[in-house]
Amino acid sequence: MTIRTRFAPSPTGNVHIGNIRAAIYNWLFSRHMGGAFLLRIEDTDRARSTPEAVQTVLDALAWLGLDHDGEPLYQRTQRQRHLEVAEELLAKGAAYKEDKGGTGKGECIVFKMPGRDIAFQDAVKGEMAKKAEDVKDFVLVRSDGSPVFHLGNVVDDITMGITHVIRGDDHVENTFKHLAMYEAIGVPPPVFAHLPMIVNAQGKPYSKRDGAAYVGEFQKQGFLPEALFNSLALLGWSPGEDREVMTRDEMVASFSLERVRSAPSQLDMTKLLWMNGEHLKRRGHEEIAAGCRAAMERNGQWREDIDPAYFQAVVACMGERVNLFGDLGQQAGFFFDEAFPYDEKSVRKRLLKEGALDILHEELAVFEGLEPFTAAATEAALRTVAEQTGRGMGALVHPVRVAVSGTAVGPGLFEMLAVMGKERVLRRIRRTLEIYGGG
RNA sequence: GACCCCAUCGUCUAGUGGCCUAGGACUCCAGGUUUUCAUCCUGGCAACACGGGUUCGAGUCCCGUUGGGGUCGCCA
Numbered sequence: 001m002t003i004r005t006r007f008a009p010s011p012t013g014n015v016h017i018g019n020i021r022a023a024i025y026n027w028l029f030s031r032h033m034g035g036a037f038l039l040r041i042e043d044t045d046r047a048r049s050t051p052e053a054v055q056t057v058l059d060a061l062a063w064l065g066l067d068h069d070g071e072p073l074y075q076r077t078q079r080q081r082h083l084e085v086a087e088e089l090l091a092k093g094a095a096y097k098e099d100k101g102g103t104g105k106g107e108c109i110v111f112k113m114p115g116r117d118i119a120f121q122d123a124v125k126g127e128m129a130k131k132a133e134d135v136k137d138f139v140l141v142r143s144d145g146s147p148v149f150h151l152g153n154v155v156d157d158i159t160m161g162i163t164h165v166i167r168g169d170d171h172v173e174n175t176f177k178h179l180a181m182y183e184a185i186g187v188p189p190p191v192f193a194h195l196p197m198i199v200n201a202q203g204k205p206y207s208k209r210d211g212a213a214y215v216g217e218f219q220k221q222g223f224l225p226e227a228l229f230n231s232l233a234l235l236g237w238s239p240g241e242d243r244e245v246m247t248r249d250e251m252v253a254s255f256s257l258e259r260v261r262s263a264p265s266q267l268d269m270t271k272l273l274w275m276n277g278e279h280l281k282r283r284g285h286e287e288i289a290a291g292c293r294a295a296m297e298r299n300g301q302w303r304e305d306i307d308p309a310y311f312q313a314v315v316a317c318m319g320e321r322v323n324l325f326g327d328l329g330q331q332a333g334f335f336f337d338e339a340f341p342y343d344e345k346s347v348r349k350r351l352l353k354e355g356a357l358d359i360l361h362e363e364l365a366v367f368e369g370l371e372p373f374t375a376a377a378t379e380a381a382l383r384t385v386a387e388q389t390g391r392g393m394g395a396l397v398h399p400v401r402v403a404v405s406g407t408a409v410g411p412g413l414f415e416m417l418a419v420m421g422k423e424r425v426l427r428r429i430r431r432t433l434e435i436y437g438g439g
Numbered sequence: 440g441a442c443c444c445c446a447u448c449g450u451c452u453a454g455u456g457g458c459c460u461a462g463g464a465c466u467c468c469a470g471g472u473u474u475u476c477a478u479c480c481u482g483g484c485a486a487c488a489c490g491g492g493u494u495c496g497a498g499u500c501c502c503g504u505u506g507g508g509g510u511c512g513c514c515a
Contacts, residue, residue, distance in 0.1 A: 010515060042515075100513065108513050125444070134442050134511090142513040149515045172443070173510040196445080196508095203507050231451090234464095238452055242463040261452085264508070268450045271465040321477050331476095350475090382474090397474035409476040 003035025004163045007061075007068070008153070010042040011053035014214040015060040017267065018168060018198045018206060021232045025195060026166045027066045028233065028255040038160055039068040042075045044152060049076075060215040064225045065248060073160060075152050082147035085155050085185060086140050094184035095140055106143035111150070111181065113137050118176045123164070123193035123257040130176045138177055150174065154181045157190065166193040166257070169264075193257050196236050196264040203264070211269060222295040222325030224283075227276040235265045245278045277323035288322065289315040295325035302329075306336050313419045317411045334405045335420070338428075342435075346408035350398040351436055359391070360399045364429045373422035375414040403432035 007023040009015065030037040041057065043049035061068065086109050089095040097107040113136065119129040140151045147155075157165065172194050182189040200210040212218055218228050230246055239246070239254040280288060289312050296302040314335045315328065322328050334340035350356060366381050367373070382396045397413050404425055410416060417425050 012515095045515075103513070105513070110513095128443080130443075136511080139513050144513080146513090148513070153515090169444075170509060174515095176443095194444090199508080201450090205508085234451065236451095240453070242453070244451085244464055263445050265452090266450060268465065271451065274465060319478080323477095346475095379474095393474050395474090401475065407476095411476085413474060 001163065003030055003033040004038060004161050005030040005035065005166060006038040006040055006157070006160060006162050007066070008040040008042050008156075008167075009057050010045060011049045011057050013048070013050075013053040013056055014216065015057055016213055017215065017218075017232060020060060020064065020215050021198065021235060022167055022195055023061065023066055024064070024229060024233055025193075025237070025255075025257075025260070026164075028251055029164065029166060029257060031252045032255045035163070036069040037066070038070060038162070039072040040075060040156055040160065041072050042149075042152065044075050044079075044146070046076075056216065063215065063219055064229050073156065075156060078152065078156055078159070079147060081159065082151050082155050083141065083145070086147065086151060089140070089181075089184055092184065099143070100139055103143075108139050108143040109141040110137050111140045111177070111184075113177070114180055114183065118179055120175065120179055120189075120192060122172075122175075123166075123191055124260040125172070125194055125262050128172065128175070135176045135180070150177055150181065154178050154185070158182075158185070158187050162190050164191045164193065166195065169194045169197050193260070194262075195260065196262055198235060198267055199264045201266060206267060220298065222291065222327075223272070223276050224279045224291075224325075227272065227279040230279065231267070231272045231275050235267060236261050245275065273323055277320070280322065281320065285312065285316050288325075291325040292322065292328035296329040299326065299329055301333060301336075303336065310335075310419070317415050317419045319411065321411065332410070334407070334410075340406045342402070342406040342432075343408065346402050346406070347436070350402045350408055351432070356395075356399045357433065357436060359396060360403055360429060360433060362389075363396065363400055364426065364433070367422065367426060367429070370422070373418065373425070375412075375418040378417050379414040400429070404428045 005026040007026050009019060009023075027037045029035075039061070041049075041054055043054065086095065089111065090097070090109060093112075095109050095111050098110050099105065099107050100110055113132070115132050117129065117132050118135065119127065122128045138150060139148050141147050175192050175194070179189055198206045200206045207213055212221065215228070219225070226248065229248065230244075230251070233246075233251055233255075234244060237255070237260045239251075240259055243250075283291075292315055293302060293311065314332055315322070318328060318332050321331060351360075362385060363382070366385060367378065370377055370381055382393065382400075385391075386393055386396055398408065400417070401410065401413050402408060404417065404420060420428075
Protein backbone atom coordinates (compact mmCIF):
# COMPACT_ATOMS: atom_id res chain seq x y z
CA MET A 1 0.00 0.00 0.00
CA THR A 2 1.32 3.39 -0.94
CA ILE A 3 1.23 5.96 1.80
CA ARG A 4 -0.83 9.07 1.14
CA THR A 5 -0.83 12.00 3.51
CA ARG A 6 -2.33 15.43 3.21
CA PHE A 7 -2.22 18.94 4.52
CA ALA A 8 -5.70 20.45 4.81
CA PRO A 9 -5.51 24.09 5.86
CA SER A 10 -8.43 26.45 5.81
CA PRO A 11 -7.10 29.62 4.21
CA THR A 12 -7.40 32.50 6.65
CA GLY A 13 -4.71 34.78 5.31
CA ASN A 14 -2.03 33.51 7.67
CA VAL A 15 -0.25 30.22 8.16
CA HIS A 16 0.41 29.46 11.81
CA ILE A 17 3.65 27.71 12.75
CA GLY A 18 1.77 24.93 14.50
CA ASN A 19 -0.13 24.34 11.34
CA ILE A 20 2.86 24.38 9.07
CA ARG A 21 4.63 21.98 11.38
CA ALA A 22 1.81 19.52 10.80
CA ALA A 23 2.44 20.02 7.10
CA ILE A 24 6.14 19.40 7.64
CA TYR A 25 5.48 16.13 9.46
CA ASN A 26 3.05 14.96 6.81
CA TRP A 27 5.54 15.82 4.12
CA LEU A 28 8.48 14.25 5.96
CA PHE A 29 6.53 11.07 6.59
CA SER A 30 5.28 10.61 3.05
CA ARG A 31 8.66 11.43 1.53
CA HIS A 32 10.33 9.01 3.91
CA MET A 33 7.87 6.28 2.96
CA GLY A 34 8.03 7.04 -0.72
CA GLY A 35 4.39 8.01 -0.66
CA ALA A 36 2.37 11.00 -1.77
CA PHE A 37 1.75 14.29 -0.02
CA LEU A 38 -1.51 15.92 -1.08
CA LEU A 39 -2.96 19.34 -0.52
CA ARG A 40 -6.55 20.12 0.23
CA ILE A 41 -7.79 23.65 0.66
CA GLU A 42 -10.68 23.73 3.09
CA ASP A 43 -12.25 26.82 1.64
CA THR A 44 -15.83 26.38 2.69
CA ASP A 45 -15.79 29.57 4.72
CA ARG A 46 -16.44 31.80 1.73
CA ALA A 47 -15.93 35.05 3.56
CA ARG A 48 -12.38 34.27 4.65
CA SER A 49 -11.28 32.04 1.81
CA THR A 50 -10.21 34.68 -0.63
CA PRO A 51 -7.80 34.01 -3.49
CA GLU A 52 -5.18 35.98 -1.57
CA ALA A 53 -5.66 33.81 1.51
CA VAL A 54 -5.21 30.70 -0.62
CA GLN A 55 -2.11 32.20 -2.17
CA THR A 56 -0.66 32.78 1.30
CA VAL A 57 -0.89 29.06 1.99
CA LEU A 58 0.66 28.19 -1.36
CA ASP A 59 3.47 30.69 -0.80
CA ALA A 60 4.28 29.34 2.65
CA LEU A 61 4.45 25.78 1.33
CA ALA A 62 6.59 26.81 -1.61
CA TRP A 63 8.94 28.83 0.55
CA LEU A 64 9.57 25.87 2.83
CA GLY A 65 9.93 23.48 -0.08
CA LEU A 66 6.89 21.42 0.85
CA ASP A 67 5.96 20.27 -2.62
CA HIS A 68 2.65 18.48 -2.95
CA ASP A 69 1.69 15.77 -5.40
CA GLY A 70 -1.03 16.48 -7.91
CA GLU A 71 -3.38 19.41 -8.00
CA PRO A 72 -4.78 20.71 -4.73
CA LEU A 73 -8.35 19.70 -3.99
CA TYR A 74 -10.57 22.65 -3.20
CA GLN A 75 -13.15 21.51 -0.71
CA ARG A 76 -15.75 23.86 -2.12
CA THR A 77 -15.93 21.70 -5.23
CA GLN A 78 -16.82 18.60 -3.21
CA ARG A 79 -20.08 19.82 -1.78
CA GLN A 80 -22.25 17.50 -3.91
CA ARG A 81 -20.27 14.47 -2.77
CA HIS A 82 -20.56 15.52 0.87
CA LEU A 83 -24.32 15.80 0.61
CA GLU A 84 -24.58 12.47 -1.21
CA VAL A 85 -22.76 10.74 1.60
CA ALA A 86 -25.03 12.42 4.12
CA GLU A 87 -28.05 11.07 2.22
CA GLU A 88 -26.51 7.60 2.18
CA LEU A 89 -26.00 7.72 5.91
CA LEU A 90 -29.57 8.85 6.30
CA ALA A 91 -30.76 5.93 4.18
CA LYS A 92 -28.65 3.50 6.19
CA GLY A 93 -30.08 4.78 9.43
CA ALA A 94 -26.71 6.06 10.58
CA ALA A 95 -28.04 9.61 10.61
CA TYR A 96 -31.34 11.30 11.28
CA LYS A 97 -33.07 14.60 10.75
CA GLU A 98 -33.86 16.87 13.62
CA ASP A 99 -34.05 20.49 14.67
CA LYS A 100 -31.08 19.99 16.91
CA GLY A 101 -31.19 22.11 19.99
CA GLY A 102 -34.63 23.30 19.05
CA THR A 103 -33.29 26.42 17.34
CA GLY A 104 -36.30 26.81 15.11
CA LYS A 105 -34.00 27.07 12.08
CA GLY A 106 -35.41 23.85 10.69
CA GLU A 107 -34.10 20.32 10.49
CA CYS A 108 -30.49 19.41 10.01
CA ILE A 109 -28.89 16.02 9.42
CA VAL A 110 -27.37 14.58 12.56
CA PHE A 111 -24.92 11.68 12.72
CA LYS A 112 -25.91 8.97 15.14
CA MET A 113 -23.05 7.64 17.22
CA PRO A 114 -23.11 3.84 17.29
CA GLY A 115 -23.52 3.48 21.04
CA ARG A 116 -20.34 1.46 21.36
CA ASP A 117 -17.01 2.28 22.92
CA ILE A 118 -14.45 3.43 20.36
CA ALA A 119 -10.73 2.80 20.47
CA PHE A 120 -7.85 3.31 18.12
CA GLN A 121 -4.11 3.16 17.99
CA ASP A 122 -2.69 6.65 17.59
CA ALA A 123 0.64 6.56 15.81
CA VAL A 124 2.19 8.95 18.30
CA LYS A 125 -0.01 8.83 21.38
CA GLY A 126 -0.61 5.12 21.48
CA GLU A 127 -3.79 3.48 22.73
CA MET A 128 -6.75 5.85 22.73
CA ALA A 129 -10.21 4.93 23.95
CA LYS A 130 -13.53 6.60 24.57
CA LYS A 131 -16.68 5.37 26.20
CA ALA A 132 -19.83 5.39 24.11
CA GLU A 133 -21.62 7.84 26.38
CA ASP A 134 -18.79 10.36 26.13
CA VAL A 135 -19.27 11.10 22.45
CA LYS A 136 -22.47 12.78 21.45
CA ASP A 137 -24.33 12.80 18.15
CA PHE A 138 -23.27 15.71 15.97
CA VAL A 139 -24.48 17.72 13.02
CA LEU A 140 -23.45 16.60 9.54
CA VAL A 141 -25.44 19.02 7.41
CA ARG A 142 -26.78 22.32 8.66
CA SER A 143 -30.42 23.24 8.27
CA ASP A 144 -29.38 25.57 5.46
CA GLY A 145 -28.07 22.55 3.59
CA SER A 146 -24.34 23.19 4.04
CA PRO A 147 -22.04 20.35 5.11
CA VAL A 148 -20.14 20.72 8.36
CA PHE A 149 -16.38 20.25 8.94
CA HIS A 150 -16.60 16.60 10.03
CA LEU A 151 -18.48 15.53 6.91
CA GLY A 152 -16.23 17.32 4.45
CA ASN A 153 -13.09 16.26 6.23
CA VAL A 154 -13.86 12.56 6.28
CA VAL A 155 -15.46 12.37 2.85
CA ASP A 156 -12.58 14.24 1.24
CA ASP A 157 -10.00 12.09 2.96
CA ILE A 158 -11.79 9.09 1.51
CA THR A 159 -11.95 10.47 -2.00
CA MET A 160 -8.29 11.45 -1.80
CA GLY A 161 -7.35 7.99 -0.61
CA ILE A 162 -5.58 9.31 2.50
CA THR A 163 -3.88 6.54 4.47
CA HIS A 164 -2.38 8.59 7.30
CA VAL A 165 -3.97 11.58 8.94
CA ILE A 166 -1.30 13.53 10.80
CA ARG A 167 -2.76 16.57 12.51
CA GLY A 168 -2.78 18.66 15.64
CA ASP A 169 -3.63 17.43 19.08
CA ASP A 170 -6.75 19.56 19.08
CA HIS A 171 -8.35 16.98 16.78
CA VAL A 172 -8.13 13.93 19.04
CA GLU A 173 -11.70 14.25 20.23
CA ASN A 174 -12.90 14.56 16.65
CA THR A 175 -11.18 11.33 15.78
CA PHE A 176 -13.73 9.27 17.68
CA LYS A 177 -16.48 10.88 15.64
CA HIS A 178 -14.59 10.41 12.43
CA LEU A 179 -13.90 6.77 13.20
CA ALA A 180 -17.61 6.17 13.68
CA MET A 181 -18.25 7.85 10.34
CA TYR A 182 -15.75 5.66 8.52
CA GLU A 183 -17.47 2.65 9.93
CA ALA A 184 -20.93 3.84 8.99
CA ILE A 185 -19.78 4.72 5.49
CA GLY A 186 -18.13 1.33 5.21
CA VAL A 187 -14.58 2.42 4.49
CA PRO A 188 -11.56 1.31 6.53
CA PRO A 189 -10.16 4.30 8.43
CA PRO A 190 -6.70 5.76 7.94
CA VAL A 191 -3.99 5.70 10.56
CA PHE A 192 -4.27 8.71 12.84
CA ALA A 193 -1.35 10.53 14.42
CA HIS A 194 -1.85 13.51 16.70
CA LEU A 195 0.91 16.03 17.16
CA PRO A 196 1.49 17.90 20.40
CA MET A 197 0.88 21.61 20.29
CA ILE A 198 3.41 24.36 20.15
CA VAL A 199 2.87 26.38 23.29
CA ASN A 200 4.13 29.63 24.79
CA ALA A 201 6.07 30.11 28.02
CA GLN A 202 2.81 29.82 29.95
CA GLY A 203 1.99 26.49 28.35
CA LYS A 204 -0.89 27.96 26.37
CA PRO A 205 -1.19 27.48 22.63
CA TYR A 206 1.37 29.67 20.90
CA SER A 207 -0.34 32.67 19.39
CA LYS A 208 0.40 35.94 17.69
CA ARG A 209 0.75 37.63 21.06
CA ASP A 210 3.72 35.43 21.87
CA GLY A 211 5.82 36.70 18.99
CA ALA A 212 6.16 35.71 15.38
CA ALA A 213 3.47 33.09 14.87
CA TYR A 214 3.03 33.04 11.13
CA VAL A 215 5.32 31.70 8.47
CA GLY A 216 5.27 35.01 6.62
CA GLU A 217 6.68 36.84 9.63
CA PHE A 218 9.73 34.62 9.81
CA GLN A 219 10.26 35.09 6.13
CA LYS A 220 10.04 38.86 6.49
CA GLN A 221 12.51 38.85 9.34
CA GLY A 222 15.04 37.22 7.10
CA PHE A 223 15.03 33.68 8.39
CA LEU A 224 16.13 30.93 6.07
CA PRO A 225 13.37 28.50 5.14
CA GLU A 226 15.58 25.51 5.88
CA ALA A 227 16.32 26.89 9.34
CA LEU A 228 12.65 27.34 10.21
CA PHE A 229 11.92 23.93 8.72
CA ASN A 230 14.71 22.35 10.76
CA SER A 231 13.68 24.04 13.99
CA LEU A 232 10.01 23.24 13.61
CA ALA A 233 10.74 19.63 12.72
CA LEU A 234 12.80 19.32 15.90
CA LEU A 235 9.92 20.60 18.01
CA GLY A 236 8.49 17.26 19.01
CA TRP A 237 10.70 15.03 16.93
CA SER A 238 14.36 14.08 17.02
CA PRO A 239 16.35 11.56 15.04
CA GLY A 240 17.60 10.01 18.25
CA GLU A 241 21.25 10.72 17.67
CA ASP A 242 22.63 13.99 18.88
CA ARG A 243 22.07 15.56 15.51
CA GLU A 244 20.29 18.86 15.22
CA VAL A 245 21.45 20.83 12.22
CA MET A 246 20.16 18.79 9.32
CA THR A 247 19.23 19.17 5.71
CA ARG A 248 15.80 18.34 4.44
CA ASP A 249 17.12 15.12 2.90
CA GLU A 250 18.70 14.03 6.15
CA MET A 251 15.43 14.58 7.96
CA VAL A 252 13.49 12.68 5.31
CA ALA A 253 15.91 9.80 5.70
CA SER A 254 15.53 9.49 9.46
CA PHE A 255 11.96 10.59 10.06
CA SER A 256 9.47 8.31 11.75
CA LEU A 257 6.21 8.85 13.57
CA GLU A 258 7.37 6.56 16.37
CA ARG A 259 9.97 9.12 17.33
CA VAL A 260 7.48 11.96 17.67
CA ARG A 261 6.97 13.01 21.27
CA SER A 262 3.53 13.50 22.74
CA ALA A 263 4.37 16.37 25.06
CA PRO A 264 3.90 19.97 23.95
CA SER A 265 6.93 22.16 23.37
CA GLN A 266 7.98 25.77 23.18
CA LEU A 267 9.66 27.51 20.32
CA ASP A 268 12.89 29.12 21.50
CA MET A 269 13.67 32.14 19.35
CA THR A 270 17.28 32.23 20.54
CA LYS A 271 17.89 28.74 19.35
CA LEU A 272 16.06 29.46 16.10
CA LEU A 273 18.48 32.32 15.56
CA TRP A 274 21.43 30.06 16.19
CA MET A 275 19.96 27.46 13.87
CA ASN A 276 19.58 30.12 11.22
CA GLY A 277 23.23 31.03 11.57
CA GLU A 278 24.23 27.40 11.16
CA HIS A 279 22.26 27.06 7.95
CA LEU A 280 23.57 30.39 6.75
CA LYS A 281 27.12 29.08 6.99
CA ARG A 282 26.15 26.35 4.59
CA ARG A 283 25.12 28.78 1.90
CA GLY A 284 27.45 30.50 -0.53
CA HIS A 285 28.41 34.16 -0.35
CA GLU A 286 26.31 35.00 -3.40
CA GLU A 287 23.19 33.55 -1.82
CA ILE A 288 23.85 35.29 1.46
CA ALA A 289 24.42 38.56 -0.39
CA ALA A 290 21.14 38.15 -2.24
CA GLY A 291 19.29 37.48 1.00
CA CYS A 292 20.87 40.43 2.77
CA ARG A 293 20.04 42.67 -0.14
CA ALA A 294 16.41 41.53 -0.12
CA ALA A 295 16.21 42.24 3.59
CA MET A 296 17.73 45.69 3.13
CA GLU A 297 15.25 46.44 0.37
CA ARG A 298 12.40 45.44 2.63
CA ASN A 299 13.73 47.64 5.40
CA GLY A 300 14.33 50.60 3.14
CA GLN A 301 18.10 50.43 3.63
CA TRP A 302 19.01 49.52 0.10
CA ARG A 303 20.24 52.15 -2.28
CA GLU A 304 20.50 51.82 -6.01
CA ASP A 305 24.00 53.30 -6.08
CA ILE A 306 25.48 50.44 -4.07
CA ASP A 307 28.01 48.66 -6.24
CA PRO A 308 27.27 44.91 -6.49
CA ALA A 309 30.90 43.92 -6.22
CA TYR A 310 31.39 46.15 -3.19
CA PHE A 311 28.25 44.74 -1.61
CA GLN A 312 29.50 41.22 -2.20
CA ALA A 313 32.83 42.09 -0.61
CA VAL A 314 31.12 43.55 2.43
CA VAL A 315 29.07 40.40 2.89
CA ALA A 316 32.20 38.26 2.70
CA CYS A 317 33.93 40.56 5.16
CA MET A 318 31.06 40.42 7.66
CA GLY A 319 31.20 36.66 7.49
CA GLU A 320 29.78 34.88 10.49
CA ARG A 321 28.63 38.05 12.18
CA VAL A 322 25.47 37.73 10.14
CA ASN A 323 22.97 35.33 11.69
CA LEU A 324 19.94 36.79 10.00
CA PHE A 325 19.77 38.44 6.60
CA GLY A 326 18.55 41.58 8.30
CA ASP A 327 21.75 41.75 10.37
CA LEU A 328 23.84 43.11 7.54
CA GLY A 329 21.85 46.28 7.08
CA GLN A 330 21.71 46.59 10.85
CA GLN A 331 25.37 46.04 11.64
CA ALA A 332 27.16 47.10 8.49
CA GLY A 333 25.19 50.10 7.32
CA PHE A 334 28.28 52.28 7.63
CA PHE A 335 29.85 50.51 4.66
CA PHE A 336 27.28 52.08 2.37
CA ASP A 337 26.44 55.36 3.98
CA GLU A 338 28.99 58.18 3.99
CA ALA A 339 26.89 59.96 6.58
CA PHE A 340 27.18 57.07 8.99
CA PRO A 341 26.48 57.97 12.63
CA TYR A 342 29.23 58.05 15.22
CA ASP A 343 28.53 55.98 18.29
CA GLU A 344 29.00 58.35 21.19
CA LYS A 345 30.48 55.80 23.55
CA SER A 346 32.93 54.51 20.99
CA VAL A 347 34.06 58.02 20.14
CA ARG A 348 34.65 58.87 23.77
CA LYS A 349 36.52 55.70 24.47
CA ARG A 350 38.62 55.40 21.32
CA LEU A 351 38.87 58.79 19.71
CA LEU A 352 38.88 61.35 22.48
CA LYS A 353 41.46 59.53 24.63
CA GLU A 354 44.68 61.49 24.95
CA GLY A 355 46.82 61.17 21.90
CA ALA A 356 44.27 59.25 19.89
CA LEU A 357 43.69 62.00 17.37
CA ASP A 358 47.43 62.52 16.97
CA ILE A 359 47.79 58.85 16.25
CA LEU A 360 45.04 59.12 13.68
CA HIS A 361 46.98 61.92 11.99
CA GLU A 362 50.05 59.75 11.75
CA GLU A 363 48.03 56.86 10.38
CA LEU A 364 46.43 59.09 7.80
CA ALA A 365 49.87 60.12 6.61
CA VAL A 366 51.05 56.53 6.42
CA PHE A 367 47.94 55.39 4.54
CA GLU A 368 48.19 58.24 2.05
CA GLY A 369 51.45 56.90 0.74
CA LEU A 370 50.45 53.25 0.86
CA GLU A 371 50.16 51.29 -2.37
CA PRO A 372 48.61 48.82 -2.87
CA PHE A 373 46.00 49.28 -0.17
CA THR A 374 45.54 45.65 0.79
CA ALA A 375 44.77 44.12 4.18
CA ALA A 376 48.32 42.82 4.43
CA ALA A 377 49.74 46.22 3.51
CA THR A 378 47.73 48.24 6.01
CA GLU A 379 48.50 45.77 8.74
CA ALA A 380 52.21 45.80 7.99
CA ALA A 381 52.16 49.59 7.93
CA LEU A 382 50.55 49.84 11.33
CA ARG A 383 52.89 47.24 12.78
CA THR A 384 55.81 49.34 11.65
CA VAL A 385 54.31 52.38 13.32
CA ALA A 386 53.76 50.33 16.45
CA GLU A 387 57.40 49.29 16.58
CA GLN A 388 58.71 52.75 15.84
CA THR A 389 56.57 54.44 18.44
CA GLY A 390 56.55 51.65 20.99
CA ARG A 391 52.77 51.60 21.11
CA GLY A 392 50.53 48.56 21.19
CA MET A 393 48.46 47.62 18.17
CA GLY A 394 45.29 48.31 20.08
CA ALA A 395 46.15 51.98 20.44
CA LEU A 396 46.59 52.22 16.67
CA VAL A 397 43.70 50.10 15.54
CA HIS A 398 40.83 51.54 17.52
CA PRO A 399 40.97 55.16 16.39
CA VAL A 400 40.98 54.09 12.74
CA ARG A 401 38.09 51.74 13.28
CA VAL A 402 35.93 54.40 14.83
CA ALA A 403 37.03 56.94 12.23
CA VAL A 404 35.94 54.82 9.28
CA SER A 405 32.92 53.06 10.76
CA GLY A 406 31.70 55.19 13.63
CA THR A 407 31.65 52.23 15.98
CA ALA A 408 34.02 50.16 18.06
CA VAL A 409 32.73 46.82 16.90
CA GLY A 410 32.83 45.25 13.48
CA PRO A 411 34.82 42.93 11.29
CA GLY A 412 38.58 42.66 11.29
CA LEU A 413 39.97 46.15 10.73
CA PHE A 414 42.44 45.41 7.95
CA GLU A 415 39.98 43.40 5.89
CA MET A 416 37.46 46.14 6.44
CA LEU A 417 39.89 48.81 5.20
CA ALA A 418 40.74 46.76 2.14
CA VAL A 419 37.08 46.31 1.29
CA MET A 420 36.38 50.01 1.71
CA GLY A 421 39.34 50.96 -0.44
CA LYS A 422 41.96 53.63 0.01
CA GLU A 423 39.98 56.56 -1.23
CA ARG A 424 37.00 55.95 1.02
CA VAL A 425 39.20 55.28 4.03
CA LEU A 426 41.23 58.47 3.58
CA ARG A 427 38.09 60.52 3.06
CA ARG A 428 36.50 59.16 6.21
CA ILE A 429 39.58 59.66 8.36
CA ARG A 430 39.90 63.27 7.17
CA ARG A 431 36.26 63.90 7.85
CA THR A 432 36.56 62.43 11.34
CA LEU A 433 39.55 64.64 12.07
CA GLU A 434 37.60 67.67 10.96
CA ILE A 435 34.64 66.81 13.14
CA TYR A 436 36.57 66.03 16.26
CA GLY A 437 38.89 68.94 16.04
CA GLY A 438 42.10 67.26 15.16
CA GLY A 439 42.26 68.92 11.75
C1' G B 440 -18.01 20.25 35.74
C1' A B 441 -17.38 15.70 32.41
C1' C B 442 -14.09 13.12 29.21
C1' C B 443 -9.18 12.66 27.17
C1' C B 444 -3.98 13.76 27.01
C1' C B 445 0.81 15.34 29.01
C1' A B 446 5.04 15.70 32.86
C1' U B 447 13.84 14.76 32.31
C1' C B 448 18.38 20.99 33.05
C1' G B 449 15.47 27.98 31.95
C1' U B 450 14.32 26.01 26.59
C1' C B 451 14.60 21.85 22.66
C1' U B 452 15.74 16.96 23.68
C1' A B 453 18.56 11.61 24.45
C1' G B 454 16.98 7.82 27.53
C1' U B 455 12.08 1.83 25.97
C1' G B 456 14.57 -1.95 33.89
C1' G B 457 20.94 -2.47 35.07
C1' C B 458 25.62 0.90 30.00
C1' C B 459 22.60 7.03 34.13
C1' U B 460 27.30 9.56 40.04
C1' A B 461 21.21 11.06 33.61
C1' G B 462 24.07 12.42 27.62
C1' G B 463 23.70 16.34 23.62
C1' A B 464 22.07 21.30 21.84
C1' C B 465 20.62 26.55 22.77
C1' U B 466 21.17 30.30 26.51
C1' C B 467 24.21 31.87 30.63
C1' C B 468 29.09 32.13 33.39
C1' A B 469 34.66 31.57 33.52
C1' G B 470 39.21 31.04 30.79
C1' G B 471 41.95 30.90 26.03
C1' U B 472 42.64 32.76 20.78
C1' U B 473 41.83 37.82 18.39
C1' U B 474 43.17 45.01 17.26
C1' U B 475 37.25 45.32 18.82
C1' C B 476 32.83 42.38 18.20
C1' A B 477 31.53 37.74 16.35
C1' U B 478 33.50 33.01 15.28
C1' C B 479 36.43 29.18 17.33
C1' C B 480 38.57 26.16 21.56
C1' U B 481 38.44 24.59 26.88
C1' G B 482 35.82 24.29 31.33
C1' G B 483 31.44 25.27 34.42
C1' C B 484 26.20 26.04 36.31
C1' A B 485 21.66 23.45 35.61
C1' A B 486 16.70 18.33 35.39
C1' C B 487 14.17 12.74 36.16
C1' A B 488 7.01 17.19 39.61
C1' C B 489 5.55 14.49 44.32
C1' G B 490 3.98 9.98 47.02
C1' G B 491 3.21 4.96 47.03
C1' G B 492 3.96 0.26 44.90
C1' U B 493 6.22 -3.96 41.42
C1' U B 494 11.43 -5.65 41.10
C1' C B 495 17.66 -8.05 43.20
C1' G B 496 17.49 -3.23 40.59
C1' A B 497 13.09 2.31 38.19
C1' G B 498 14.06 8.43 34.82
C1' U B 499 12.30 3.90 32.39
C1' C B 500 6.48 -0.50 34.54
C1' C B 501 1.67 0.17 37.77
C1' C B 502 -1.51 3.26 41.04
C1' G B 503 -2.49 7.84 43.20
C1' U B 504 -1.55 13.19 44.04
C1' U B 505 -0.25 17.79 42.11
C1' G B 506 0.45 20.81 38.03
C1' G B 507 -0.40 21.91 32.86
C1' G B 508 -3.07 21.30 28.28
C1' G B 509 -7.07 19.73 24.90
C1' U B 510 -12.35 18.84 23.88
C1' C B 511 -17.26 19.27 25.08
C1' G B 512 -21.14 24.42 18.53
C1' C B 513 -26.21 24.02 13.01
C1' C B 514 -16.88 26.96 14.06
C1' A B 515 -12.92 24.70 11.61
